[in-house]
Amino acid sequence: MNIFVFVKRVPDTESKIKINREAKSIVEEGLSFILNPYDEFALEEALRLREAQGGRVTVFCVGGEECLTVLRKGLAMGADEAVLLKDAAGETYDGLRTARILAKALQGKYPEFDLLLFGKQGMGADNAQVPSMTAELLGLPQANVVTKLQVEGRAGTAVREIEGGEEKVEFSLPAVVSAQKGLNEPRYETLKGIMAAKKVQIPVVPVEELGLDAAELAAGLEITGLDTPSERKAGRVLTGAPEEAARELARLLRSEAKVL
Amino acid sequence: MILVYIEAREGKVKKAAFEALSETRRRADELGTEVGGALLGKGLEAAAAEAFARGAHKVFLLEGEALDAYSAEAEAAALSELAAEIHPEAVFFSATSRGKDLAPRLAARLGASLASDCTRLEVKDGRIEYTRPIFAGKALLTFRLKSSPQLGSLRPNVFPLLDTGRKDGEVVKKAAAVRSDQVQGRVAEVLAAKGGALDVTEAEVIFSGGRGMKGPENFALLEELSDIVPRAAVGASRSAVDSGWIDHHHQVGQTGKTVSPNVYFAFGISGAIQHLAGMSSSKVIVAVNKDPEAPIFKSADYGIVGDLFQVIPPLKDELKKLLAE
Numbered sequence: 001m002n003i004f005v006f007v008k009r010v011p012d013t014e015s016k017i018k019i020n021r022e023a024k025s026i027v028e029e030g031l032s033f034i035l036n037p038y039d040e041f042a043l044e045e046a047l048r049l050r051e052a053q054g055g056r057v058t059v060f061c062v063g064g065e066e067c068l069t070v071l072r073k074g075l076a077m078g079a080d081e082a083v084l085l086k087d088a089a090g091e092t093y094d095g096l097r098t099a100r101i102l103a104k105a106l107q108g109k110y111p112e113f114d115l116l117l118f119g120k121q122g123m124g125a126d127n128a129q130v131p132s133m134t135a136e137l138l139g140l141p142q143a144n145v146v147t148k149l150q151v152e153g154r155a156g157t158a159v160r161e162i163e164g165g166e167e168k169v170e171f172s173l174p175a176v177v178s179a180q181k182g183l184n185e186p187r188y189e190t191l192k193g194i195m196a197a198k199k200v201q202i203p204v205v206p207v208e209e210l211g212l213d214a215a216e217l218a219a220g221l222e223i224t225g226l227d228t229p230s231e232r233k234a235g236r237v238l239t240g241a242p243e244e245a246a247r248e249l250a251r252l253l254r255s256e257a258k259v260l
Numbered sequence: 261m262i263l264v265y266i267e268a269r270e271g272k273v274k275k276a277a278f279e280a281l282s283e284t285r286r287r288a289d290e291l292g293t294e295v296g297g298a299l300l301g302k303g304l305e306a307a308a309a310e311a312f313a314r315g316a317h318k319v320f321l322l323e324g325e326a327l328d329a330y331s332a333e334a335e336a337a338a339l340s341e342l343a344a345e346i347h348p349e350a351v352f353f354s355a356t357s358r359g360k361d362l363a364p365r366l367a368a369r370l371g372a373s374l375a376s377d378c379t380r381l382e383v384k385d386g387r388i389e390y391t392r393p394i395f396a397g398k399a400l401l402t403f404r405l406k407s408s409p410q411l412g413s414l415r416p417n418v419f420p421l422l423d424t425g426r427k428d429g430e431v432v433k434k435a436a437a438v439r440s441d442q443v444q445g446r447v448a449e450v451l452a453a454k455g456g457a458l459d460v461t462e463a464e465v466i467f468s469g470g471r472g473m474k475g476p477e478n479f480a481l482l483e484e485l486s487d488i489v490p491r492a493a494v495g496a497s498r499s500a501v502d503s504g505w506i507d508h509h510h511q512v513g514q515t516g517k518t519v520s521p522n523v524y525f526a527f528g529i530s531g532a533i534q535h536l537a538g539m540s541s542s543k544v545i546v547a548v549n550k551d552p553e554a555p556i557f558k559s560a561d562y563g564i565v566g567d568l569f570q571v572i573p574p575l576k577d578e579l580k581k582l583l584a585e
Binding site: 011013014015016017019026037038093094095096097099123124125126127128129130131132133134135136137140141142143144145147157159160161162163164165166167168169170171172175180181182218219220221222223224225226227228229232234235236237238239242243245246247249250252253254257259260 | 330331332333336356357358360361362363364365366367368369371372373374375376377389391392393394395396397398399400401402403404405406407443444445446447448449450451452457458459461462465489507508509511514515516518522523532533534540541543544545546552557558559560561562563564565566567570571574575577578579581582583
């Protein structure tokens with residue numbers, strides 16, 4: 001089975017986000033960057049499918065050369081190959097632009113694939129757009145936010161999370177699947193894997209060479225502002241015995257906050 | 261016209277869909293345009309009638325055998341067929357699990373960028389400005405979309421419902437051209453959570469537990485609280501989920517769900533940045549923690565410094581009394 005996993009480099013979830021209001025961008029200095037946690041579930045699933053059924057796993061990333069680190073992490077975890085689709089645009093928050101780049105790269109350079117795996121969303125932009133968009137551009141079925149995946153021959157079954165339950169999705173291959181936490185427990189890289197990944201010469205393909213026109217590479221969003229939400233103020237601490245505090249809390253929720 | 265996808269499951273419209281319809285109507289009035297609702301599938305006549313009170317001027321009922329079981333491919337095809345006919349200025353969804361699955365598929369089909377999971381829409385100089393939380397709410401991004409039509413999805417539990425008082429209006433039935441043999445993936449089965457529990461993203465009140473809950477068995481205390489209060493659900497912090505005390509679909513925060521209930525109760529949750537990001541848009545936050553230095557108190561409207569196991573039983577009684585009044 002030929003599997004492609006799309007990964008993204010994102011700020012660590014414990015990061016405090018600082019903003020440059022003038023540039024309307026996130027201040028990157030001082031942030032530590034990681035492989036998007038949801039992508040780890042996608043990659044782990046790809047590696048397990050390869051181990052069970054054979055095949056190849058390729059990790060792909062759209063971004064600048066700083067993204068080579070997350071591709072190396074993918075290799076260290078066990079991917080066979082990594083490719084950087086080099087893009088200088090930075091974060092555009094436009095999922096369609098990314099999906100067009102991925103779809104074009106696959107059609108032009110890697111048309112043989114069985115499964116395209118993604119994290120359910122890139123942490124940070126939080127768009128959750130690229131998997132469905134890539135599926136549509138390539139005419140493939142999709143299963144998003146998946147916590148269970150089974151592939152047998154040319155057919156797949158996935159369980160996806162919905163409000164208050166789950167949905168079982170049946171599809172034919174090739175297909176797009178996006179991973180949710182709970183799909184598996186991602187492995188740690190081995191020291192040997194890390195050392196080997198360091199030596200790999202990762203192919204770099206500039207997005208300008210994929211054959212997309214200027215309009216397709218233009219960002220579809222015109223950003224007019226970036227701000228932090230107004231900070232919540234610390235409220236009131238209720239003192240006294242638990243019974244008193246509980247009574248006071250119930251009273252305040254009804255008569256002051258008017259939410260119950 | 262602005263088209264709004266009205267999500268219905270088993271003939272019943274999701275509240276989030278009516279919220280999206282309501283907000284769209286408010287913005288459409290400012291823009292001087294009309295609102296069309298789109299319902300896909302069969303047996304949705306009653307749902308269509310309800311949409312007029314929530315702001316629809318007109319409702320499109322799209323039917324076809326390929327639309328009987330949900331498939332993003334089939335629904336995107338049916339909606340794009342309708343869009344080609346009525347040329348909407350925008351197509352909006354609610355950002356539910358369904359909306360998040362379908363909206364990007366339709367956006368790519370229409371060649372349009374998508375404003376996902378918006379928490380504010382504003383009309384400025386005749387154009388819509390979208391605001392959406394990024395980094396799970398640590399920052400807010402405001403932007404305009406350059407493409408046409410405009411595609412957007414609206415976060416549930418954020419926009420108030422509208423009541424126009426209208427009980428009927430023009431319903432246009434259409435047969436969708438898409439056939440099921442053109443569809444390569446579809447929902448085969450819906451597996452409901454046990455007891456039909458409400459999802460944290462839909463709940464109006466959330467009773468959430470963290471490391472201070474001490475073990476999986478104590479989450480029953482939170483379930484008891486959520487049974488008392490209407491439209492309530494049980495949430496959890498990452499450390500509770502990673503300890504295996506409760507399933508991941510309860511997790512609130514940056515690797516879980518972003519919620520905005522009327523009241524968020526945090527029991528034994530210290531308040532890590534990634535957790536606060538997921539719940540700080542709650543209208544009211546209540547924290548119960550025995551550590552007076554816990555960062556959660558800095559974000560809480562009401563705090564009780566104390567042992568949650570001593571606070572929950574009297575709180576349960578008080579809530580029962582209050583809701584019986």
